[in-house]
Amino acid sequence: MDEESKEYQLDQYTQNKLAEEKRLIEEEKELKIKWRQEIEQNKEIQAHLDKYKKISVEAFITHYVNHKYQVYRYGDMYIKLAEDERTKWIDLAHEQLKCIQQKQLFDxxxxxRAEQIKLNGVEKCIDFKKWEDEVLNCPFLKPISESDIELYQEFLSETGLNFANEFWDREWQDYDEIKGGYDEDDEESTIPEWYQFHYNHTGTASLLSLPDIRGEKEEFYRGIWFDNQRKEIEERQKDQPIKLTDNRPYLSASDRAMMSFLFSNFEDQLTQKRDQYYRMAIEDYNDTSSYEDMFRELAEANEDVPIEGHFDIKEAVEMAYNSYYAKKTAEHLPLAYEQYLLTRKMGFVIKGERDYFGDLDDI
Structure with missing residues (x-):
């Protein structure tokens, strides 16, 4: 049986892969022959190479042609990776523009809520949650200014933000949570780092001391509504038979206590040992995988990344990672700001990703 007939006994995926490999080898051969001839026929190049021993020139040309093929084959991919890297920092900086506006919206x-102002587009407290997701399109916010950018760059350079856990991925307009953190004044403050930094530099922390007049009114009327709902339900259920309910507690599918109990009491010793080492391996992996990712990203950075001495290597890596991200974000913030200004000038709308509150008006 000849080679061609053997190939057609292969599955289609393998046939296609084999054909592609043959095409690439044939292309590589043709290109290398073509490029070597171009070098040999270029008098200007030959004049430069004639200054060296012929045997070394042959080796150099071979290496040059091989390198040129690698550039031809993979160069576009690395250009895209570099462009993606730059885009990553601009996208990250763009998220920080939202943080700037979130602070203005919260103020x-x-x-x-203190009934000091009225806002078009806000009729109830929950409307601020709507605008949280559309903050860059919020019609009653002032445009971001250059001074806002400069203050935020200062914030990035001075505050040890936890970029590994995406410090900005939070509920920026959660009034009760943020106000509660201010009123309790405990060590675990729920005030976002950016808000606290802005308060310290603008002297506007007194806004958190304003009374929640509107919130208390809404709570009062909500209580009336819920009472009426409860009474209506009770009336409807008066003549209905009592349904039996299962009052036993809910068991989570991943309940660790129950899992451990069953393994300890109903599995053989070998299975218990396997379970012990399996859990240890998973916990060790979960404990170190994020640091490995951070270190890999720092090692692949196209610049030197300083790392401070620390008794814990994981802490040192995380500190260096956060410092590097803060630096790169601050560097690209002006570019994101330029795009923001252009977007506003062109009248484009930047859509939010979520819409949790579409039916609240009906309620």
Missing amino acids: LQCQW
Whole structure:
């Protein structure tokens, strides 16, 4: 049986892969022959190479042609990776523009709840949650200014933000949580780092002391509504038979206590040992995988990344990672700001990703 007939006994995927490999080898051969001839026929190049021993020139040309093929084959991929890297920092900086606007929106929420101001597009407290997701399109916010950018760059350079856990992925307009953290004044403050930094530099922390007049009114009327709902349900259920309910507690599918109990009491010793070492391996992996990812990213950075001495290598890596991210984000913040200004000038709308509150008006 000849080679061609053998190939057609292979599955289609393997046939396609084999054909592609043959095409690439044939292309590589043709290109290398072509490039070597171009070098040999280029008098200007030959004049430069004639200054060296012929045997060394042959080796150099071979290496040059091989390198040129690698550039031809993979150069576009690395160009894209570099462009993606730059885009990553601009996208990250763009997220920080949202943080700047979230602070302005929260300050307005404090004033609105105290009934010091009125805002078009805000009729109830939950409307601030709507605008949280569309903060760059919020019509009653002032545009971001250059001074805002400069203050935020200062914030990035001075505050040890935890970029590994995406410090900005939070509920920026959660008034009760943030106000509660301010009122309790405990060590585990729920005030976002950016808000606290802004308060310290602008002297506007007094906004958190304003009374929540509107929130208390809404809570009062909500209580009336819920009472009426409860009474209506009770009336409807008066003549209905009592349903039996299962009052036993809910067991989570991944309940660790129950898992351990069953393994300890109903499995043989070998299975118990396997379970012990399996759990240890998973916990060790979960404990170190994030640091490995951070270190890999720092090692692949196209610049030197300083790392401070620390008794714990994991802490040192995380500190260096956060410092590097803060630096790169601050560097690209002006570029994101330029895009923001252009977007506003062109009248483009930047859509949010979530819409949790579409039916609240009906309620």
